[in-house]
Amino acid sequence: MKRSTAISIASGVAVAAIGGIFLYSRATRPPVINKKVPEPAKPVELSRYLGKWYELARHENRFEKGLDAVTAEYALLEDGKISVTNSGTHNWPDGDRSVSEGKAIVADEATNAKLKVSFFGPLYTGDYWVLDHGDDYAWSIVGEPSGRYLWVLSREAVPSSATAQAIMKRVEELGYDRWALRITRQG
CATH class of the missing domain: 2.40.128.20 (Calycin beta-barrel core domain)
Known part of the structure; x- marks a missing residue:
């Protein structure tokens, strides 16, 4: 296998892995329970x-x-x-x-x-x-x-x-x- 082909395959695998992690992360997030999150009510010491x-x-x-x-x-x-x-x-x-x-x-x-x-x-x-x-x-x-x-x-x-x-x-x-x-x- 040529070096450029191996690099292309490795790059494709890396992109697929990152994409898979992103999709998993999105799929496992909890549902929205507040569509209008307020700004913090007061400062914090x-x-x-x-x-x-x-x-x-x-x-x-x-x-x-x-x-x-x-x-x-x-x-x-x-x-x-x-x-x-x-x-x-x-x-x-x-x-x-x-x-x-x-x-x-x-x-x-x-x-x-x-x-x-x-x-x-x-x-x-x-x-x-x-x-x-x-x-x-x-x-x-x-x-x-x-x-x-x-x-x-x-x-x-x-x-x-x-x-x-x-x-x-x-x-x-x-x-x-x-x-x-x-x-x-x-x-």
């Missing part, structure tokens, strides 16, 4: 947002499928980026713990409410918008502009029923169907 959060609910997605006892921890790095450590348990409560580590950068320095997060290096980043949060940073609602993903976070693993209901009411006020969310079982 990063120093107050950092730390550990417990996931109360989420719009189910392929990278968290079946996880419970999900937490997210954020810390400021020396270079100004934010470390992100997400973890959760498969086959809760006794299953194995899965951990994913990534980095984030602030994408909107005027409010700090929009971040770009990457768990797979610089080639793939996802939007992370803090759509709203408690004034005391006891809860947070996180989404992104496509309306396909949503996370409801709390500083407490199991907040009071009144607090959880108030947060879910805010989810609805932001245009999301709270009944489309999967409740995350915690400790």
Whole structure:
């Protein structure tokens, strides 16, 4: 086989592989649950947002499928980026713990409410918008502009029923169907 033919075949295989990954990614995305994602409601003080959060609910997605006892921890790095450590348990409560580590950068320095997060290096980043949060940073609602993903976070693993209901009411006020969310079982 001639070298140019081999290169053409290899290039074709690479293009097909990239195309396949793209199609798989598109086919496995969750449906849109909010066609009119709002802009973040208020600025975020990063120093107050950092730390550990417990996931109360989420719009189910392929990278968290079946996880419970999900937490997210954020810390400021020396270079100004934010470390992100997400973890959760498969086959809760006794299953194995899965951990994913990534980095984030602030994408909107005027409010700090929009971040770009990457768990797979610089080639793939996802939007992370803090759509709203408690004034005391006891809860947070996180989404992104496509309306396909949503996370409801709390500083407490199991907040009071009144607090959880108030947060879910805010989810609805932001245009999301709270009944489309999967409740995350915690400790």
